[in-house]
Amino acid sequence: MYRVLICDPLSEEGIRPLLDAEDVEAIADPSLSHEELLEAVKSVQAIIVRSQTQVTREVIEHAENLQVIGRAGVGVDNIDLDAATEHGVVVVNAPDGNxxxxxxxxxxxxxxxxxxxxxxxxxxxxxxxxxxxxxxxxxxxxxxxxxxxxxxxxxxxxxxxxxxxxxxxxxxxxxxxxxxxxxxxxxxxxxxxxxxxxxxxxxxxxxxxxxxxxxxxxxxxxxxxxxxxxxxxxxxxxxxxxxxxxxxxxxxxxxxxxxxxxxxxxxxxxxxxxxxTPHLGASTVEAQENVATDVSYDVLEHLRGGTVRNPVNMPSVSSEMMEQLSPYFKLSERLGAFLSRVVEGTLERVSVYYSGELTDVDTTPLTRIAIKGILRRHIGQRVNDVNAFKTASDKGIVINEQKSTSTKGFTNLLTVEIETDQEKRSIAGTLLNGLGARIVQLDQYSIDVVPDGNLILIHHKDQPGAIGRVGSLLSEHNMNIATMQVGRTNQGGDAVMVLTVDKEVESECQDRLGEITDINKVQCLTL
The missing domain is CATH 3.40.50.720 (NAD(P)-binding Rossmann-like Domain)
Incomplete structure (x- = not known):
């Protein structure tokens, strides 16, 4: 018998799937104090909330048998997703009901x-x-x-x-x-x-x-x-x-x-x-019933070993696979995030290429994380490791994943490519022994950049004095340069300059950088 604790007021018809289930004991108590909640969660396999109850790390750690948390609505700000994921608890929500x-x-x-x-x-x-x-x-x-x-x-x-x-x-x-x-x-x-x-x-x-x-x-x-x-x-x-x-x-x-x-x-x-009006957008009898019904079915499905429709946090993977993949999580997300902030146009296709050691493992979780990094620029925290593929599909974005034996001299290489209705851009990264994640290629340019902090990407002509003029202007704006990398394909041709600086670049500074002779485009981003 599964015990499901319903902590906030929900439509009775909405939770009917739980009330009618022979293998579920549904306990509805929206008046629990924090101390009472900590005691009540010890014996339940599922918790369902709206926005009132805070499912904190403390609550999750007290829920020794907890398998799934359901949020009857869209936002999950009141649920500690990191704690849920760490404890192997799936979080589901109801994004369509309202x-x-x-x-x-x-x-x-x-x-x-x-x-x-x-x-x-x-x-x-x-x-x-x-x-x-x-x-x-x-x-x-x-x-x-x-x-x-x-x-x-x-x-x-x-x-x-x-x-x-x-x-x-x-x-x-x-x-x-x-x-x-x-x-x-x-x-x-x-x-x-x-x-x-x-x-x-x-x-x-x-x-x-x-x-x-x-x-x-x-x-x-x-x-x-x-x-x-x-x-x-x-x-x-x-x-x-x-x-x-x-x-x-x-x-x-x-x-x-x-x-x-x-x-x-x-x-x-x-x-x-x-x-x-006082935040009434979702305040209809039907919407309240819909979100409760959707989350009830997902909670039931998970408890019975099925596949949920609206998962929010990371899916479970084997400990062996996690050990192999986890070092690449940051790299994967940062590559996607970086590229999404510099590409122009409407996203149509994303391709993720793996080579070297990565060809021997299931890289699907890494691809999900790369897609999450790309989509979060426009969608925010609502896109995550689990729903990234579905979210991309809903937006009409085609996802490709390929593996290759060509490593371009690296032990492992992860490349993300984005196609829009205006252009195609790519970025590649690797893990350097003892040095962590590195961006090693941007489009056709070889570079060596840590994907972290405040970055300035400058497209320019490879002419004498360009670097000096950039440095002087940043100094005028009290911007300290931490690192600088320049990549070019041939002497005197097109080149890129990637700088990491100690604080975010103000719009006036960015505009002035764009006015420097031989500079074609300036893009600033924070990872």
């Missing part, structure tokens, strides 16, 4: 924003009948800009088309062919901002997307445009939005999420042009 609810809520907010519905109702409650004050705009013929074209973004786009809106979308993984299939226009972020009458964001919140819609982005938008955020607080710079509405640049906003919640005292709520 898609429809969030898309529908976005459309409700869109219409409310266009027609001033909450404001007008509030006036009626004050016994005021003010029709002229709340003249709205039609959706027909307007352009909806969608930033983030995943599951929810696509659902919103389809509903907007039903309102006879024009839809233009931006997503790092969206190209013209995929846009054509979805029946929407494809544009760069700048093009979406410039064309949108209404702008809605549906991206994860991470370093790349925090304040994605900031003052500069808002300045690109049409005067009188409107902004919606039913995704994650922090994607829209709330101070910039407040100032833009006050100045009249932005006609209004609809917000379901805020950077800090609850947000009952937020300045934006004082503006009559703002429509807001």
């Amino acid at each position: 898609t429809i609810s969030t898309a529908e809520h976005t459309m409700a907010m869109l219409m409310s924003l266009a027609r001033n519905i909450p404001q007008a109702y509030h006036q009626l409650q004050q016994k005021r009948w003010e029709r002229k004050k709340f003249v709205g705009v039609e959706l027909k013929g307007k352009t909806l800009g969608v930033v983030g074209f995943g599951r929810i973004g696509r659902e919103v786009a389809q509903r907007a088309k039903g309102q006879r809106m024009k839809v233009i979308a931006y997503d790092p993984f969206l190209n013209q062919e995929k846009a054509d299939k979805a029946g929407v226009d494809h544009g760069t972020l700048q093009e979406v901002l410039q064309q949108a009458d209404f702008l809605t964001v549906h991206t994860p919140l991470m370093e790349e997307t925090k304040h994605l819609i900031d003052r500069e982005a808002i300045q690109l938008m049409k005067p009188g445009a409107r902004i919606l955020n039913c995704a994650r607080g922090g994607i829209v710079d709330e101070d910039a939005l407040y100032q833009a509405i006050q100045s009249g640049k932005i006609a209004g906003a609809a917000l379901d999420v805020f950077e800090e919640e609850p947000a009952t005292e937020h300045p934006l709520l004082s503006l009559t042009e703002v429509v807001a």
